[in-house]
Amino acid sequence: MTFEICSNSVKSALSAQEAGAQRVELCSALSVGGLTPSYGEILMARELLQIRLYVLIRPRAGDFVYDAYELKTMLKDIELCRNAGVDGVVIGCLNPDRTVDIKAMQKLVEASQGMSVTFHRAFDLCSEPEQALEDIIGLGCARVLTSGMESTAELGMERIKKMQQQAAGRISIMAGSGVNEHNIRLIAETTGVTEFHFSAGEVVESNSDAQIKRVLLGSSKCPAEHGLTVSSVDKIQRIMAALNC
Numbered sequence: 444m445t446f447e448i449c450s451n452s453v454k455s456a457l458s459a460q461e462a463g464a465q466r467v468e469l470c471s472a473l474s475v476g477g478l479t480p481s482y483g484e485i486l487m488a489r490e491l492l493q494i495r496l497y498v499l500i501r502p503r504a505g506d507f508v509y510d511a512y513e514l515k516t517m518l519k520d521i522e523l524c525r526n527a528g529v530d531g532v533v534i535g536c537l538n539p540d541r542t543v544d545i546k547a548m549q550k551l552v553e554a555s556q557g558m559s560v561t562f563h564r565a566f567d568l569c570s571e572p573e574q575a576l577e578d579i580i581g582l583g584c585a586r587v588l589t590s591g592m593e594s595t596a597e598l599g600m601e602r603i604k605k606m607q608q609q610a611a612g613r614i615s616i617m618a619g620s621g622v623n624e625h626n627i628r629l630i631a632e633t634t635g636v637t638e639f640h641f642s643a644g645e646v647v648e649s650n651s652d653a654q655i656k657r658v659l660l661g662s663s664k665c666p667a668e669h670g671l672t673v674s675s676v677d678k679i680q681r682i683m684a685a686l687n688c
Contacts (some may be wrong), residue, residue: 445465446465446583448640450642450672451477478504497533498520499563502516507565518551521551525555531585536565537569560582562584570594572606576610624685627685645675
């Protein structure tokens with residue numbers, strides 16, 4: 444079994460390493476599904492991690508239909524990742540009709556040569572999932588991260604199982620979203636997948652004066668700004684132990 448920890452900071456990435464996970468996906472802004480972390484964060488993670496480091500390449504929140512400027516930004520981020528010695532990148536581009544944007548993906552995959560490529564949960568929005576999986580395999584991606592086109596991997600188990608059967612060893616199917624110690628064994632046994640993606644986060648309250656909690660810097664719809672969500676070593680180990688690994 445392979446466990447990838449979705450890490451929103453170097454601190455979370457180090458928790459993943461301490462817990463015994465094999466891989467980190469480094470990102471920022473998990474409240475919007477994850478964005479590309481800063482270059483400084485990437486460099487620090489690479490300096491401190493001995494396990495494999497993947498970086499999310501996503502320039503903004505929202506859909507996965509990118510214009511020419513956004514695509515150039517992604518290409519530059521991939522170049523920076525290569526220069527930093529990153530092991531892999533996590534990408535995904537769709538057309539307005541929610542099919543895989545093969546032209547954009549070809550550019551990103553070509554730029555990623557030497558690094559492993561994961562197609563992220565943009566897959567879960569695809570209009571034609573069977574064809575999308577074939578397109579992603581044809582692009583040379585190493586894996587697809589998916590919740591089975593549902594809000595959580597547990598709800599999407601049947602779709603993930605079908606993807607695993609369709610893939611037939613040509614690409615790895617990685618289950619993610621809502622994976623925890625209570626459902627990981629069920630997901631594994633139902634779907635047959637051997638890679639799992641989760642954050643195992645817990646909120647650490649800020650030590651700052653409580654008075655500042657009256658002031659919001661962003662949207663009131665976002666999670667509390669004055670706490671920090673960090674991957675928990677204990678939670679990661681409990682989830683892995685649920686599969687007796």
